[in-house]
Amino acid sequence: MKYHSSILLFGLLFIAAPSQAADDSLISGKLMDYIGLGAVAFLLLLVVTALFVLLRTIKLFTRAILRSEGVTEEEIELKLDPPKATPKPKGDVWIKLMSLRPLSEEKDMIMEHEYDGIQELDNPTPAWFMYLFYGTIIFGIGYLLNYHVFHTGQLQYQEYQTEVKQADIAKQAFLSKSANRVDENNVKLVSDPAVLASGKAIFIQTCAPCHGEHAQGVVGPNLTDDYWLHGNKIADLFKTIKYGVAAKGMPTWEKQLSPKQIADVSNYVKSLHDTHPAGAKEPQGTKETDDKLASK
Numbered sequence: 303m304k305y306h307s308s309i310l311l312f313g314l315l316f317i318a319a320p321s322q323a324a325d326d327s328l329i330s331g332k333l334m335d336y337i338g339l340g341a342v343a344f345l346l347l348l349v350v351t352a353l354f355v356l357l358r359t360i361k362l363f364t365r366a367i368l369r370s371e372g373v374t375e376e377e378i379e380l381k382l383d384p385p386k387a388t389p390k391p392k393g394d395v396w397i398k399l400m401s402l403r404p405l406s407e408e409k410d411m412i413m414e415h416e417y418d419g420i421q422e423l424d425n426p427t428p429a430w431f432m433y434l435f436y437g438t439i440i441f442g443i444g445y446l447l448n449y450h451v452f453h454t455g456q457l458q459y460q461e462y463q464t465e466v467k468q469a470d471i472a473k474q475a476f477l478s479k480s481a482n483r484v485d486e487n488n489v490k491l492v493s494d495p496a497v498l499a500s501g502k503a504i505f506i507q508t509c510a511p512c513h514g515e516h517a518q519g520v521v522g523p524n525l526t527d528d529y530w531l532h533g534n535k536i537a538d539l540f541k542t543i544k545y546g547v548a549a550k551g552m553p554t555w556e557k558q559l560s561p562k563q564i565a566d567v568s569n570y571v572k573s574l575h576d577t578h579p580a581g582a583k584e585p586q587g588t589k590e591t592d593d594k595l596a597s598k
C-alpha cells in the first residue's frame with residue numbers, strides 16, 4: 303500500500319509535463335500530449351511490474367534463507383503469509399470515522415518521550431481526514447485530466463472567450479430584432495455602407511423593373527431628381543414603399559419586405575439623389591429640398 307502513493311505522485315508529474323510542451327516545436331501540442339500519456343502509462347506499468355518482481359524475489363530469498371536455517375515448511379508459510387488478524391468488532395460509524403481507540407489500548411500508544419510527567423499518545427490520523435485527503439488526490443487527477451490533458455474542460459480564459467462569443471451572437475440577434483422594429487415614425491437616414499449595400503441589392507431585384515437599374519425611372523418615376531410625388535424625407539420614402547400607391551401602380555411592399563429591408567432600400571434611394579443617371583425620366587411632382595443626411 304505504501305508504494306501506491308509514490309506511483310501516483312510519479313504519474314502526476316509526468317501527466318502534467320506534456321501540456322507544457324513548447325509552442326514552437328515541430329510536434330503539435332496534442333500529439334505531445336498523447337506521447338506524454340503513453341509514456342506515463344508505460345512507466346506506471348514498468349514500475350508496477352518491477353515492484354511485483356521485487357516482492358517475489360524477496361519472498362523467494364526469505365524462504366531460501368529460512369530453509370537453510372532449518373525452519374519447517376509450515377513455520378515459513380506462517381511467517382510469510384501471517385493469518386489475518388481477527389477483525390475487530392464493528393464499532394459505530396462515529397468511532398470509525400474518528401479512528402478512536404478504546405482506553406484499554408492507550409498504554410500501547412504512549413510515545414516514548416515524557417516531560418514533567420506529561421506524555422503523548424500516538425493516535426492515528428482520523429479516518430475522515432484521510433478520506434478527505436485521498437479525495438483531494440482523486441479530484442486532482444480528474445481536474446488535471448479534464449483541464450490540461452484532454453482539454454475537455456475550459457480554463458478561465460477560454461470560458462471568458464466563449465461567453466463573449468455567445469454574448470456577441472445574442473447581441474446580433476437583438477440588433478437585428480430591434481432593426482426590424484423600425485417603421486415610418488422612427489426610421490433614420492443613415493449612410494452606413496452595409497445598409498446601402500443591402501438596400502441596393504433589394505432595389506436591383508425588386509424595384510429596378512419599374513424604376514430602372516439606376517432609379518432613372520421607367521414606369522415608376524425617376525428617384526434621383528429633386529421632384530417628388532409623395533415627399534422625399536426618409537419617412538416619406540419609407541411610407542410610400544411600405545404602403546405603395548395602389549391606384550398609380552406602385553405596389554405595397556409591407557408583405558414582401560421586412561421593416562429593416564424597407565428602411566435599407568429607402569436609404570439606398572436617398573443615397574441616389576443627384577446621381578443624374580443616363581436616360582432619366584422627366585421630373586414628376588413638386589421640387590423638394592430635403593436631402594440632408596443624418597450622419598452629416
Ligand code: HEC
Nearest residue numbers: 508509512521522523530531532533542547550551552567
Ligand atoms: C410595378 C412597378 C413598380 C415597382 C416594382 C416598384 N415601383 Fe415604386 N413606383 C411605381 C409607380 C408607378 C410609382 C408612382 C406612383 C404615383 O404616381 O403616385 C412609384 C413610386 C415610387 C416612389 C415615390 C416617388 C415619388 O416621386 O414620390 C418611391 C420612393 C418608390 N416608388 C420606390 C420603390 C421601391 C423602393 C421599389 C422596390 C421595393 C419600388 N418602388 C418598386 C412603380 C413601381
